[in-house]
Each structure stands twice: as structure tokens, then as C-alpha cells.
Amino acid sequence: MAKFLVTGAAGFIGRSIAAALLARGEAVRGIDSFITGKRANLAGLEAMEFVEGDLADPSVCARACQGVEGVFHEAALASVPRSVADPVGTNVNCVDATLNVLVAARDAGVRRVIYAGSSSAYGDTPTMPKHEEMKPSPISPYAVAKLAGEHYLASFTRVYGLETVTLRYFNVFGPYQDPTSHYSGVLAIFCRKMLKGEQPTIYGDGEQSRDFTYIDNVVHANLLAAEAPAEKVSGEVMNTATGKTITLNETFRILRELTGYQGEAAYGPARTGDVRDSLADIGKAEERMGYRPLVDFREGLRRTVDWYRSGEGT
Secondary structure, eight states: OOOEETTTTTSSSHHHHHHHHHHHOOOEEEEEEEEEEOOOGGTTTTEEEEEEEETTTTHHHHHHHHSEEEEEOOOOOOOOHHHHOOHHHIIIIIIIIHHHHHHHHHHHTOOOEOOOHHHHGGTOOOOOOOOOTTHHHHHOHHHHHHHHHHHHHHHHHHHHHEEEEEEOOOOOOOOOOOOTTTTTTTTHHHHHHHHTTTOOOOESSOOEOOOOOEEHHHHHHHHHHHSSHHHHTTTTEEEESSSSOEEHHHHHHHHHHHHHHOOOOEEEETTTOSBBOOEEEEEEHHHHOOOOSSSSSSHHHHHHHHHHTTTTTO
């Protein structure tokens, strides 16, 4: 019987967490509806019990949570532009699905749920770095949906005693991130285009900054969150990032060096719902569960470019 459930197991982050758990010898169950997840991402995860199903269906959640000790809830429609275009779909696949997972986890006697929160909850407030005591100020429907999930987790801890941990991810990138969609992460899109000799587009002036976080750091934080003492982490929200920031223009220059791309970037209008700058204070995660980033930005970018260059990401 599975010890851990990973939702969104055919997606970028869920697949990476499932692989790390399997590498440790854990019994893992994965679930995905393939709205954004890819069947190809399940290659190498044959030891995982897999369920195809939609978390918007409470009965699917109930079956998925049976017998597991911990849940890594990574499934979402993780896109600001998509949420602007389809706020209702984002709500169903983020808020409704999260509530269904929590109810199912409570009823099945799950010990702990770790939730993929989002730095978008902070909005465009000028204070840097972003710390967990700041008042949330979400801009996009996606940010609102992810913040609603956080509040549901905290409520289930206080009302039902379910252990919950929210990790607010900052601009995660790395292998298995889909580069083929307009809604994909900027680094995935840039890597694919620049390796093919195609011109990437920076939306805005390129001086907006991000705390880009390599996937191994996010996986590391999730594993720590699953194991940390409840008195230190249950009911808490913690940033998951590197604590360093870089502009998109600087990122483009590094990628040009790593990919061998010879051209310049195109520039387009800033996108609705995007924040200008993002930088995390990661002190709380370090104090509560010993988190420190394992891979810095440039090394993570090098590994990512190598992965896309190998053809696995196409």
C-alpha cells in the first residue's frame, strides 16, 4: 500500500517529487488528470501506483487518499495568463480540487498534507524580500486561488487537527517543465526557443526580477516538510526559493551563453497579472525545517539547458 500520494504526478513538480520518493524506496501513489500533465513524464516512475482521475471529483480524491500517510498536493492550473483567460477553470482546478483533497485526507486519516503554494500570493507589493508575515495582495485569479488553498489548509489544521504545510514556491524551473505552451514558465520557453535558434520574447522591459528556484531545491523542501516535527511546521506557510534575485535581461544573457544563441530578445507589452519583482526571505524555512537551497541559479540553469538540449523536453 502506498505511503505517499502525489497529486499532479505527471506534471513538472509532482513528477520530480514522486521520483525522489521512489529513489528513497518509498511506496508512492500518483494521480493526474492530464489537463496539463504529460503521460511521457511517467516514464521512469513505473514503480509508482498511478491513478488517472480529476481532483474536482470528491470520490476520486477519496479513493486516492485511502491508506496513505502523507499527501504532496502539487496539482493545479499553474499559470497567471491562463487564470486571466479562464478564472472559473482555475478556481475549479485549484480551489475546489484542494478542498476535495483536504476533505478526503481528513476522512482517510492522512497524517500530513504538503501544499504547493505560490509566491503570487504576495502580489506586487514593493517590500523586498517577501516574508511570510506580509499581508497577501494577490493580483491574478491564479494568485487568489492559490491563496484560498492556503487558508483552507490552515483551517483544516485548526478545526480538524490535520497536519498541513504550505510551501510558497518562487518561479520554479528545471527538467520536465513543459516548454511547448504559451502558459509555460519563462525559462522553459526561453531554453527551447534559444536552443532552436528562435527569438524569445520578453514581456515588459526585462528589468523585472525573479527569485528563480531550481526544481531540486523545491523537492528538497517538500521532503523536509514531510519529515519536520509537527510543532515546528504544521499550519505554517514557508517560502521555498533561493533568497536571491535576477532580472529577465540578465537571465537572457546567461542563457545566450549557455545555449549558444546568437540573436537578441524581442520585447512585448507587459502581461496582465504579472508582478514586477519577486524575492524571497527563506529564513523561516531554514529555522523551522533546516531548508537551504542545494543548487544555485546558474548551475540549475546549466542543468536545465543540458536536459532540453538532450531532446527529452521536446
